[in-house]
Amino acid sequence: MSLALGLVIIPLLAALLMLLWPRLARGLQLAAALLCTILATMLLQLVQQEGSQQLFIGGWNPLLAIRWQADSVTALLLLLSAVLHLLVSGYALAVQQRDKLAAAFWPLSSLLLASLQALWLSRDLFNLYVCLELLGMVAVALVTLSGDKAMRPALHYLLFSLFASLCYLLGVALLYGAYGALDLPLLQGQLQANSLTAAALVLITLGLMLKAAWWPLHLWLPAAHAAAPAPVSALLSALVVKGPLFILVLVWTTLAPAAFLNVAAYAFLVCALGALLLAGVAALRTPYSKTLVAYSTVAQLGYAMLALALMLSFNLPVFTAALWLFVMAHALAKAACFLSIGEMQQTLGVKKVAQLKGASQTMPLAMFAFAVAGGSLIGLPPSGGFLAKWVMLLGLWQAQQYFLLLVLLVATLVSAAYIFRVVVLAFDRAEPTAPDFSPQLLPQWLALLPALAVWAMAFFSMPLLAILQQELS
Amino acid sequence: MSWLDGLSWFLLLLGLVFFIAGSLGLLRFPDQFSRLHAVTKADTLGLGLVVLGLSIQSSWRETLLMLLIWLLVMCSGAVSCQLLARFSRDAADAEPLISHQEPGQTANSTSPASAPVTKRAE
Amino acid sequence: MMYLAVAILLSMLLGMWRVIKGPTLLDRLLTIQLFGSAGVAICLILAKALSMPALLDVALLLAVLAAAIPAALVQRLRRQI
Amino acid sequence: MLSLYVYFTLATLLIGFGAYGVWRGPELLRRILALNIMGAGIFLLMVTLAYRPVLQGEPADSVLHALVLTGLVVAVSATAFALALLGRILQKGKA
């Protein structure tokens, strides 16, 4: 577990040092990100070989201490966030001069990594609350880096996030009042199906849904994510909304009494359908390119919700694998989308989708990155998105849910529509929007990297599936 | 001991009377400065009596602490009374930004001191 | 003893009417003063009645802050002048 | 025993008031205040839960007290941050 500890402490210490000596910030950032990626890889290997690892902080009894647990899903998520942090930091380093990225970006993004890693590891209901609050505050602070125009969306984001964590805390308080424990594995199977438990679970779920921007509680997300600087939007969309999602899955898979599962599955299903179709349509209609990508996050989270709903009602291991594959594929693809769109926005000096006309000519690399990432969002082979969707389709076929198969198809068409809306415009080479300055190659390459990673997921499909299935056996 | 207990209760009740007097003064006095006095003076005296009443029943360490508390409240009552009054006087002389009157209260405001504030707020 | 605390609370409630009604800013600033001194008194009585000597520290803290805060608030509000 | 229910009810009502204030506003500052009131309600619920052993003659639940203390710090930090953001927004509106 010292590997896991390093994953949390290194970015934390790096951030503190950056605050003390701002001049060292960039070097420290890169070093910490590299180190974390290496450690996360090692941890993944360790977990694969020796099974899940546990730590009771301070060495106290399970009831008293805060438990950390690194199972294979956690290890994968740790690696995912470390890799994404590394990639986004690289991009930020390349563009910081040009975009006048505020100096506070470095410590804040390091703290973001630290709080995410702490969240993935924690298995204590109250500690998860603190992690959630931490994550929310870092996210809001990062949004404010855009200056004046971002202040109002940032405040709204903060208020929503605070309200959500209070709902979560209330739920936790009710659970503690009834069962007298905070440790998730200890509470497993303890909960009785009564109205008190129901109220607690509803409150926890509502809070987490609000934080994870699940349709129909997503209203804060597009404004906040669109207002932030490009590297920040990438981090927010790719990682931050996944934190609450992770807790939600934990709560529903370990805590919830069996009697509630079906009702919850139906509720999640309805939300998933709403997200997939309505948020997709919203992405299709918005005039601004960044808002488009932000709405696509809401829509894509629908897949995760769908997988969760299916997981709860059918208890097939395929859906668990599909859920985490979606999370990873979406994180990588969305980071690439935001970075490439941000790059195009900066270079072309435009905000609207319509003005991206001819971008394939002026900025081919960035456009290529967007197209590859978009392909994964749609689910075109070969990509991580395709892999996730394929696994899910297999599961649906197995469970004989033909109606949902159809819905999945429609959702795919909707996402294809909003991705192609951009791509088609970009290939319209008549009267392209002239760039403000000559496009730089390095940032475009760096924006391409996450897209290539999501591509690569398809080639590592076997080991990935093996890791995710290991969890269940 | 019983007469000590009786004394203690007498002091406590007397303190209560001053607290109530302070609140009544706050409610009934005609202008803001007299109301200020009602709160800062009567309540401080009430607290002092309560402290005295309680210290009869307490150990010397607790008594010392309570006397310190009373001393603090007494000083702070005097100082904050001054500060608040001065602030209010200055605020009445200058253009206030935040001492807004609720509409409808301009008419029935009886206090002479608050009149200029009201006028400027509009 | 608790009845005494109740009575002081009720007298506070009485004073609150002025605070709610206004009409001047000063009347409202008096809330802090009123709740400060009465709060200290109730805290002292609770310390005795519930026999929790730790509450004396709470009363001390309340008193110190009630002493310090007007100096800060008035300073802040003077901005408008 | 009855006191417990008095405080349970008070906590729930505070949460309700707070939730209403957060939802309806109308000013941003009032929403922030309402969030704090809602938080106070939740903390009150937790402290009342911690008070339950006292009725049976045992000391109060110190774990819950520690949790509420942590929660208070988190709440005051968040409030301060929100008010700083609000200050910036209002200043911009004035200029």
Add this chain to the structure above:
Amino acid sequence: MGLLLFDLVLATVVLLLAGTAIFSRNLTHAVMLFMAFGVMMALAWARLAAPDLALAEAAIGAGLTGALCFTALVRQPAALDSKVATSLLPICFVALITAALLFSVWQIPVSPNPALSHEVSVALPQSGVAHPVTAVLLNFRSWDTLLELLVLLLALLGAQQAQSSLTLYAGWSLSLSWSRLLSPLIILLTGYLLWRGAAAPGGAFQAGALLASGLVVLRLNQQLTWLSWQNPWVRLAALSGLLVFVLTGLFSLLWSSSRLWLEWPTAYAGAVILGIESFATLAIAVTLTLLVVGEPTEERADA
């Protein structure tokens, strides 16, 4: 009987304050009622046998929140009386949900599960302190506390981004000398709370918040002009709590026999906790002060 009556009256006062703070048409008014609400909550904690929380709430609710809210208040645009249309539908909706919540809250068993409390009392002798709340905060669940310090720091970092200019005005001599007179007392009391935390209610946060309100008062009276984030020593002080916490954790990781994160050896636990708490107090005080006061520009003292 007297206790129950007290509870009922206290509940009424708290509800009235909360209700008027939310439904009042005047924002200034709402803020002041909210401050009074803080004092009343402190009394509620005192009543419910939670003196630690009463101390914390007194320091925050009666002190810092007021200063914070007033800073926002002076920036509010002039038209303050808002036209609140208290429409019936939302009220009914919220009332319905509250009723449902009330129903489930009443279901909470009156006799709690004693396992965790029992565990605390068993482990208390090995924790290095005698006061269970401090033991939970700085030993059993110290990871929460570390993260909580991080939250506080983050609030400051975020507020730095949203920095807006405010002018400090020269104080009256009365408030200036009063704040100077108070400061030794506040420092003394801070030390007292910190030191008592090992055995009785009190501790780093309460002490830090108290120290912060002292610093705020001085700062608002144009004292302590060095107190700014630009000053590297101030930065060090604001980070010191976290740094010491993390470094002590790493140190114990390397030196203790079991090599566990945040495990203090029983023999030294008391000293370690006091050390961490002292730096945490400093950090909390500086951070809260910077949060409340911001980075104001000084106005020249007028004659």
